[in-house]
Amino acid sequence: MLNWDTALEYIKGSLSLPSGFIEKTDNEIKNRLQIDTIPTFSEYFPDDAYTSVLVDTAAYNHARPNWYYFFDEEELDIYSIKECYFSMSNEIGLYHPIQGPINFESMAWWSLEVFKSRIFQQASDYSITYKFREPNIVEVLPGDMVENFAIHYEREQPHDLRKIPNTLKNWFLKLAVADVKIWLGSIRTNYGDGLITTPFGDIPLKGESILAEGRDDRMELIDRFVDQSMPSVILDIG
Numbered sequence: 001m002l003n004w005d006t007a008l009e010y011i012k013g014s015l016s017l018p019s020g021f022i023e024k025t026d027n028e029i030k031n032r033l034q035i036d037t038i039p040t041f042s043e044y045f046p047d048d049a050y051t052s053v054l055v056d057t058a059a060y061n062h063a064r065p066n067w068y069y070f071f072d073e074e075e076l077d078i079y080s081i082k083e084c085y086f087s088m089s090n091e092i093g094l095y096h097p098i099q100g101p102i103n104f105e106s107m108a109w110w111s112l113e114v115f116k117s118r119i120f121q122q123a124s125d126y127s128i129t130y131k132f133r134e135p136n137i138v139e140v141l142p143g144d145m146v147e148n149f150a151i152h153y154e155r156e157q158p159h160d161l162r163k164i165p166n167t168l169k170n171w172f173l174k175l176a177v178a179d180v181k182i183w184l185g186s187i188r189t190n191y192g193d194g195l196i197t198t199p200f201g202d203i204p205l206k207g208e209s210i211l212a213e214g215r216d217d218r219m220e221l222i223d224r225f226v227d228q229s230m231p232s233v234i235l236d237i238g
Contacts, residue, residue: 002161002169004030007176014177015184022184029180034159037179039077041172044225046079046154047163053138054148066146067139076156081132084140085150171221178217185211 008026015022022029053068054060060069072078128146131139132153140146157163164172188207 001166002164002172004161007033007161007173010173011177011180014173015180023187024184032183033176033179036183037172037176038157038159040179040222041164041175041225042077042079042156044222044229045157045165045168047076047157048082048152049155050150050152052148052150055146056148062137066141067133067137068146070136070138070151070153072136072153072155074158076158078134078136079154079156081130081138081151081153083152084128084130084138085152086128087147087149171224175218175221178214178221181210181214182218183214185209185214 008029011029012022024032049072051070051072053070055068062069070078129141133139138151140149161172185207189211191207
């Protein structure tokens with residue numbers, strides 16, 4: 001699991017700056033990445049989370065009818081709703097089978113009944129639809145049929161990095177390095193391309209080259225993120 005100790009060690013080791021000098025503290029780097037890198041990464045690879053909506057509790061009720069607030073426990077930005085899970089009574093009203101298949105012989109019957117229920121849902125008075133309203137509101141219709149329900153939603157990655165998938169960890173770290181390069185390069189260009197005197201000796205600034213390298217790295221990574229986050233499309237050519 002990725003954490004800030006590992007991330008900061010990787011970032012500082014990847015910058016390859018003379019004497020290892022960086023004019024920002026670990027906390028300053030961490031805060032900058034929470035502002036820039038995590039939101040950018042989350043646009044392409046958001047975190048999944050679940051929460052409940054208590055329709056009879058005032059905090060969840062919007063001034064507009066049929067609109068309900070829902071809350072992220074870490075107060076992270078919410079991007080979209082993937083699914084709402086309503087009371088089973090609505091499913092029963094749509095003739096959804098109450099009991100699942102108990103053997104292979106009943107599987108075909110159960111699947112057919114579920115399929116028929118989904119077809120009927122489009123024209124039924126028991127059908128419930130929902131729509132995400134930014135920043136943290138769900139509109140539910142019809143509202144008079146709604147009981148407490150659960151929401152599966154997409155949100156910003158948690159700021160402690162614990163939910164960054166292991167398969168995407170290296171990409172996140174590379175983006176973080178690119179963002180730090182852009183940040184440091186932007187600062188150093190204000191002092192020209194000369195030297196800065198530090199306790200480690202005179203350090204060549206190279207602000208323009210660091211800035212350009214960071215921007216190029218970031219653009220290349222974003223292109224990869226776009227490709228990776230696009231859903232697979234299967235074309236059936238008959």
